[in-house]
Amino acid sequence: MALAERILAGDVRAAARLMRDIDDGFKSAVEELKVLYPHTGNAFIIGITGPPGAGKSTLVDQITAAYRRRSKRVGIVAIDPTSPFTGGAILGDRIRMNRHAEDDGVFIRSLATRGHLGGLSRSTGDVVNVMDAMGMDVVIIETVGVGQDEIDIVRMAHTTAVVMVPGLGDDIQAIKAGILEIGDVFVVNKADRDDADRTARELAAMLEMNPDKDREWQPKVLKTEASRNRGIEELVNEIEAHRSYLHHSGAIRRLLEEKNTRLFLELLKERLFAEVYGHIHVNGKFREIVDGLVNRKQDPYSAVEAILAEKFGGVKN
């Protein structure tokens, strides 16, 4: 229990250590997380997502500075692409966010997109919980990319900002549609570029077409130039306006139910699998099944049904 207690007492090194243990899949980390859990639920969680090249890291840097000016403690979970050579995150904690390196009101953790036992969104959830228990007022989750994984991850946030750049090709347009519904705020970054106004107008038009637009919260499209710190205060104000809306409207309750349900089901899936996989792996059955599959002597559907029948004594098909 030592780590969890040290974290609750404000020990930053203990927090970093637990996050490593989570990464490494240590069983002991689960016991620590159990102790921390009742102390979570206080942080405001912001998701930042968008396609590569949108300038999200710089934007996160500026948002962090803005919250620091408001005397808030800020945790950052950056989901980095994984290096194929080291297996670690490419960008890494150290080279990111140098301006906040000396600030003990900012805690940064990079998570690589690979090597997590269990889903990446669950690992992210565990790390967010540690930051929450540490007393971070705001936790920012930043993802690079626009796939389903990233969408799952930012769904853990209370408020999500989707970042775009001016001048988008057809593929990006398609993806943009795919993430329209997860954005509570839309940001056209690099707003000094020629196409910025057009992109902002197009985005606003797409949001208008959304059949959900009569919902109480209508997402806005803001323009920023993160590298010159332009539009950041307006963005943070809009994020805070969404936070107020969640609480005043009562929408926060449904959001928390969805969030918790997703994370619980993911954990259940992972632990169930670990239980059964350990069993078939040990008794040599696994090798036999794989050989049968490769030789097309056995189909995977029947193999899985046989395992379920053995474990549960009969399968509802």
Add this chain to the structure above:
Amino acid sequence: MALAERILAGDVRAAARLMRDIDDGFKSAVEELKVLYPHTGNAFIIGITGPPGAGKSTLVDQITAAYRRRSKRVGIVAIDPTSPFTGGAILGDRIRMNRHAEDDGVFIRSLATRGHLGGLSRSTGDVVNVMDAMGMDVVIIETVGVGQDEIDIVRMAHTTAVVMVPGLGDDIQAIKAGILEIGDVFVVNKADRDDADRTARELAAMLEMNPDKDREWQPKVLKTEASRNRGIEELVNEIEAHRSYLHHSGAIRRLLEEKNTRLFLELLKERLFAEVYGHIHVNGKFREIVDGLVNRKQDPYSAVEAILAEKFGGVKN
């Protein structure tokens, strides 16, 4: 059994119907897939991946035409971003690949990135198996995006081509590193652009740094202009060279073991979860757990352990 038998007899409409049933998660689809499974394993599976805007669809179109000139039947599984409004694939089967619409040697299926019961990579695997059983000589899996999902999907291929465009930002560079190891062939498309040579050189240099470079197959970097059909024959020849390598070196055996293992484990995970989830959902326990989580009265780790203990009579922790 009717559908599977009709598919094996060459009935294209039966194949389309089974793919819809797979999408909709019909239980009957599993029975059909069991019948088809012994008839699979003959198709050569090509994965095409890369960032948005790289021109992958046009490239797939040209590769398809090249294989048709070689009298091969071609199946295409296109993983499309999902529309938030319709829930369906945005690009759709109809507007894609018009030039092959009249050709009964080409079968195209779009899969939306959402709404699949079970993982998208497993649904993709099922659809590939149907095309394989239909007698398609080549099946091309095309993904839009570069996240972990896409990587999991293209890992089902025998040979994977990673498509890049000239002139990449930092984020893309990072992602490029993340997918270096999955490419058997690298393609710089839109090679008429200024930066094409530099991008190709940089890619080749990154591949040189790869510690795996002493492996028997050294991936090449090719340049194409898909929209003008330039470099396509060379690309198809390189893809075929990789196919020959797999068979002559015996590497195909390990590849098939990995592929089958992944798909089997994913299926196992999904069915196990369905089994247990159905149970806790019905008896009202689920609602109780979610309420406990939202109120922070119960932590998710202990809740999962309680369910496992009940199901399996004690959990190895």
